[in-house]
Amino acid sequence: MNLDKVIAGFFIILAMTINFGFFYGDMDSLEMHSKYELFAAIIINIIATTLKLGDKTQMGSVLLATSLVADIQLIAAAVIWTVAEYAYTIDREIIGMIISLSGGALLANITSVTLYVGETIKSKR
Template structure:
């Protein structure tokens, strides 16, 4: 068993599940979406991105790209939420933007997990 693969797989899957936990809920209400869960998703996604930096393979490049997309979208969601909370009022349009950005990050994380599992299955043969 490769400890590096276990740790990176753990963070890749944890990033996806935290992202899903934030995304799941009513699209028009921020009460169903925790700001702490969004922050945890951002932190775990950044850790997963850092773990993917050392891989020099083509698959590693694609995994890094999906992780960077998820990071950018989650950071954008947190930025929109912060700016709206302090500079404007949070309405349903802002709420839907925040949730949509996290949905895009969730899609990138799902692709990352699928590629990771596919690469793991391919390497076992």
């Protein structure tokens, strides 16, 4: 068993599940979406991204790209939420942007997990 692969797989899958936990809920209300869960999703995604930095293969490049997309979208969601909270008012449009950005990050994380599982299956043959 390769401990590095276990740790990387753990953080890749954890990033996806925490992101899903934030994304799941009513699209019209931020009460169903915790800012702490969004923060945790950002931190876990950044950790997963740093674990993918050392891989020099083509698959490693694609996995890194999906992770960077998720990072950018989650950070953008947090910035929009913060600016709206303190500089503007949070309306349905802002809520929709925050949830949509986290949904895009979730899709990137699902792609990353799918590729990771596919790479793992391929390496066993």
